[in-house]
Amino acid sequence: MSNNVNITNHGLKYRQDFAIIAGWVDFGSKVLDLGCGDGQLLVYLRDSLEAKGYGVEKDDANWLACLQNGTNVIQMDLEDGLSGFENQSFDTVILSQTLQAMHHTEKIVLEMLRVGREVIVTFPNFGYWRNRLQIFKGNMPVSKTLPYQWYDTPNVHLCTINDFDNFCNNYKISVIERKVITDGNDVSLMPNLLGNLAMYRLRSTE
Amino acid sequence: MSENNSIGIVSPQTAHFSEPLTLKSGEVLPQFDLVYETYGTLNAAKSNAVLICHALSGNHHVAGKYSADDKYPGWWDNLVGPNKPLDTNKFFVIGVNNLGGCHGSSGPSSIKPRSKKPYGASFPIVTVEDWVNSQSKLLDYLGINRLAAVIGGSLGGMQALQWTIAFPDRIKHALVIASAPNLTAQNMAFNEVARQAIITDPEFYDGNYYAYKTVPRRGLRIARMLGHITYLSDDAMGEKFGRKLKDKIKYSFDVEFEMESYLRYQGDKFAGEFDANTYLRMTRALDYYDPALECGGDLSKVLSNVKAKFLVVSFTSDWRFSPERSREIVKALLDNELTVSYAEVTALHGHDAFLMPDAHYHNILRSYLSKIEFNDVK
Numbered sequence: 001m002s003n004n005v006n007i008t009n010h011g012l013k014y015r016q017d018f019a020i021i022a023g024w025v026d027f028g029s030k031v032l033d034l035g036c037g038d039g040q041l042l043v044y045l046r047d048s049l050e051a052k053g054y055g056v057e058k059d060d061a062n063w064l065a066c067l068q069n070g071t072n073v074i075q076m077d078l079e080d081g082l083s084g085f086e087n088q089s090f091d092t093v094i095l096s097q098t099l100q101a102m103h104h105t106e107k108i109v110l111e112m113l114r115v116g117r118e119v120i121v122t123f124p125n126f127g128y129w130r131n132r133l134q135i136f137k138g139n140m141p142v143s144k145t146l147p148y149q150w151y152d153t154p155n156v157h158l159c160t161i162n163d164f165d166n167f168c169n170n171y172k173i174s175v176i177e178r179k180v181i182t183d184g185n186d187v188s189l190m191p192n193l194l195g196n197l198a199m200y201r202l203r204s205t206e
Numbered sequence: 207m208s209e210n211n212s213i214g215i216v217s218p219q220t221a222h223f224s225e226p227l228t229l230k231s232g233e234v235l236p237q238f239d240l241v242y243e244t245y246g247t248l249n250a251a252k253s254n255a256v257l258i259c260h261a262l263s264g265n266h267h268v269a270g271k272y273s274a275d276d277k278y279p280g281w282w283d284n285l286v287g288p289n290k291p292l293d294t295n296k297f298f299v300i301g302v303n304n305l306g307g308c309h310g311s312s313g314p315s316s317i318k319p320r321s322k323k324p325y326g327a328s329f330p331i332v333t334v335e336d337w338v339n340s341q342s343k344l345l346d347y348l349g350i351n352r353l354a355a356v357i358g359g360s361l362g363g364m365q366a367l368q369w370t371i372a373f374p375d376r377i378k379h380a381l382v383i384a385s386a387p388n389l390t391a392q393n394m395a396f397n398e399v400a401r402q403a404i405i406t407d408p409e410f411y412d413g414n415y416y417a418y419k420t421v422p423r424r425g426l427r428i429a430r431m432l433g434h435i436t437y438l439s440d441d442a443m444g445e446k447f448g449r450k451l452k453d454k455i456k457y458s459f460d461v462e463f464e465m466e467s468y469l470r471y472q473g474d475k476f477a478g479e480f481d482a483n484t485y486l487r488m489t490r491a492l493d494y495y496d497p498a499l500e501c502g503g504d505l506s507k508v509l510s511n512v513k514a515k516f517l518v519v520s521f522t523s524d525w526r527f528s529p530e531r532s533r534e535i536v537k538a539l540l541d542n543e544l545t546v547s548y549a550e551v552t553a554l555h556g557h558d559a560f561l562m563p564d565a566h567y568h569n570i571l572r573s574y575l576s577k578i579e580f581n582d583v584k
Contacts, residue, residue, distance in 0.1 A: 030543065052543065060552070060566055067547055067573050074536060075550045084537045 016184040017197060018044050021094060021120055024177065024201045025049055029091035032056065032116065034078055034108070035098035039066035046071070054090075079104055082111040090116045097145075097197075099123045101154040106171070109202075113173065119202040125180065127160030127192040145196055161192040168202065177201040212279065213245045213287045213294055216270035218310060221347045227340060230494075233330040237319060240344050241310030242266050242302040245286060246294035248350070253580040255350045256297045257341060258282065259358035259365035262433070262488045263480060265309035268301035269294075284563040291572035297354065305340050306332040306487040314483030315416065327413030332487055334361070334495040338368045342376065354580050355379035359560035360527060361488065364495045367535065370514040371497055379578055381571070383519045384560040386531035387505050387538070388496040393526060396436055397489035400429035404482045413483050422482045427473035429485060434472050439523035439556035505534065506541035515545040517574045519567070521559040522552050547574070 018041055025031060029051050033042050036055030039062075045051035055073040057063045066073035076084065079102065093116030095108065100123050102108050112119045124145035125131075131141035140150040148155065159167070161180065168175055180187045180195030187195040218241050227235045243266050248255060258268050260281070269286035271279050286292045286299055303311040306329060310316075314329040345353070356377055358366040363385025369377045389397075404410060407425030411418055438446070447465040461467045501507035516539055520532035529550050539546040551567050553559035559567070 054540070054546075063549060064566070064569055064573060067549075067570065068577075070577065072545055072547050074540075074546075074548045076533075076548075084533055084540065086541055089541070 015044075016181055017096070017122055017199060020179050020181070020199055021045070021096070021122075022048055024118070024120055025051060025092050028052070030089075032085065032090045032093045034082075034093065034095045034112070035101075036066060036071070036073065036096075037062050039069040039071035039073060041094070041096060042066075042071040043069050078102065078108055081107060082115050085115045087114055088117055092116055092118045092120060094120045096120070096122045097124065100158045101156060103156060105157045109167075109173070110171070113202065113204045117203070118176070120200065121164075121202060122197060122199040123159065123164070125161050125192065125195050125198045126158040127162065128182070128196045129193050130196075132193075143196075161195060161198050164198065164200065168200070172205040174203045174205045175200055176203055211287050211289045212283070213270035215273065216243055216245065216267075216280070217272065218243050218266055220310065221344055223340075223343055223347070225343075227336070227343070229330055229336045230333040231331055235305070235312065235330065238305060238312040238340070239310070239316070240302055240305070240312075240340060241307075242300055242344060243268065243270075243280075244301075245269055245299040246297050248298040248348075249580075249582040250584040251580070251582050252350050253352065253354060253582060254296065254298050255300060255345075255348075255353050256292065256355045256357060257300045257302070257345075257353050257369075258286070258292075259337070259341070259356060259362035259369075260301070260304065261358070261360040261362045262492070263476070263485075264362070265307060266301040266303040266311075267309070268299070282561065284561075285568070285571065291568045292357070292575055293572075297575070300344070300348070302341055302344055304332070304337045304488075306484055306491075308481035308484040313481065314413065314487070315481045324416045326416055326483065329483065329487070331490055333491050334364050334368050335372065337491070338365055338372050341365070341369075342373055345376070351376065353377045354578055355381060355575070357381040357383070358385070359383040360385055360557065361492050361495075363527075364492075368495070368497065370512045370516075371508060374511050374513045377514045378580070379517070379574075380514045381517045381519070381574065382532070382535060384521055384524055384527045384532075384557055385518075385535070386527050387498060387534050389492055390531075394493045396432060396526075397493055400432055400489055401486050403428040403432070404486060407482075410482065413486075415482070421477070423477040426480065426482045426485060427470075427477040430476040430480075431469040431473040434469055436526045437557040439525065439554060441523060442555045442558070445554065505538035509538050509542050509544070512539075512542065512544060516547070517570070518546060518548045519560075519570060520548075520550050521556070521567075522550060523554055524557045524559060526557045 027049050031051045031053045033055045036057050039055050042053035042055050055066050055071050058077050063075050093112040134141040179199040180191035182196040221240045224237045264281050267280040269280040269283045288295050303309045306313045308315050314325050318325045356366040356369045363382040366380045366382050370380045404422050404425035407422035409420045410422040450464040497508045498505040518532050518536050520529040536548045549570050
């Protein structure tokens with residue numbers, strides 16, 4: 001499934017996670033990006049893979065930025081589910097670093113698997129050693145991937161890589177590929193301890 | 207809004223069509239007039255035209271004024287003008303009064319050819335489809351093959367949607383605002399009450415009140431008052447009027463609350479300037495519009511030949527054309543893998559919000575319209 005398209009940088013800030021996601025998306029795919037922010041990922045996938053993309057974004061300012069970036073964007077709240085999208089109507093549905101801020105975590109993952117033939121989920125690994133160290137020292141972790149204080153964080157469902165593996169197991173979700181990165185570098189040794197960002201490529205188990 | 211981005215003094219024009227127009231009802235209009243206004247300049251390639259479709263009580267006078275001391279500019283003047291969201295430095299904007307209207311286009315109050323009398327009740331019932339067909343004839347008349355965009359709110363949004371269905375090759379972008387793919391029973395019910403108010407007015411005379419030199423003013427007034435209630439949200443009315451009294455409570459049925467004063471003012475103003483037969487027809491056009499009907503209610507199927515790109519906008523407090531109804535349109539567009547963006551604007555003003563110059567809303571329209579590209583070489 002993976003393609004070997006040369007990912008070029010179209011004046012965008014190069015992001016390792018974008019490149020990995022692009023590697024999991026076929027050329028010319030139809031992609032749905034949930035919580036798409038200002039639409040940079042969709043722009044990247046469009047420019048590099050000619051992906052036909054739609055974004056979903058709740059925030060007014062982000063929504064407008066998407067429109068100005070030339071991406072299709074639907075304003076809605078992901079917590080309400082994806083009832084506006086048909087079963088298996090997208091090649092890939094992406095939830096990039098938003099899972100931890102969702103109240104209805106199970107619902108959104110199952111909805112993504114309903115709408116997309118494949119699903120990409122990325123999240124900050126709460127089991128990363130720097131997070132553990134801060135907790136060991138007695139504080140809630142604050143870092144580049146978790147940039148909030150405990151009292152103003154939108155994150156409500158933080159998890160570790162082990163937790164998410166168990167989640168996939170419980171819900172009979174197939175993990176096609178998993179990548180764990182720290183500061184842009186692949187982590188293969190003890191990913192739940194040494195990995196900062198977890199990236200999953202998923203599909204329903206038939 | 208400063209004066210220097212107003213389009214300035216404008217004047218309406220009339221296009222006469224002598225070819226018969228067969229209406230959806232099967233009736234035929236042997237000839238008809240359409241009154242329209244234009245703003246900005248049509249480019250050499252005739253590719254920068256934008257059509258604005260009006261709602262229930264609107265008309266062709268979208269922007270600008272008729273004289274220097276004209277107190278009221280066109281109904282969407284906050285949107286249309288030089289450097290405004292719909293920029294007349296870029297686009298050639300067309301406003302048209304729909305068939306059945308009462309502002310110059312052929313309608314119940316206009317003189318029936320060769321009779322010297324108004325059409326009155328004999329003017330046929332017109333539909334959204336008929337309007338779009340007649341608008342396409344206006345484009346032919348103006349020598350415009352393809353519109354850069356069609357924009358409409360409410361009933362105007364239905365026309366924009368219909369444009370994409372009826373003339374997929376003549377429209378590049380559709381901006382469907384505060385609209386719906388058809389009316390709900392509740393929405394139609396308001397229309398029925400409005401019509402009953404007019405039809406049961408003793409001065410209606412079965413629609414031929416012109417001959418009696420009178421108008422069903424009471425009915426029209428009540429119809430408009432009812433309309434105004436549904437165009438505002440509870441919160442907007444609360445903020446605007448609340449329970450404010452004009453004076454002390456007098457224990458009477460006179461105007462005592464500010465809200466009553468507003469409704470009566472709006473009702474009186476409207477009854478003095480709008481034609482009751484037109485109002486009946488406009489509400490019927492709303493009721494009848496249901497493009498999915500021919501495909502067993504499957505809107506996605508009806509849109510399968512559509513090529514236009516869409517911007518769909520709804521307003522959170524609009525309960526007459528609620529966001530849910532706009533989402534139905536978006537769903538059908540997504541099912542057809544069409545290019546679409548959808549904004550749900552947080553707004554207090556209910557259905558009326560689509561006419562308000564809310565900064566975020568206008569930013570959305572400005573951003574979308576500024577991205578529209580057209581070839582301006584002949």
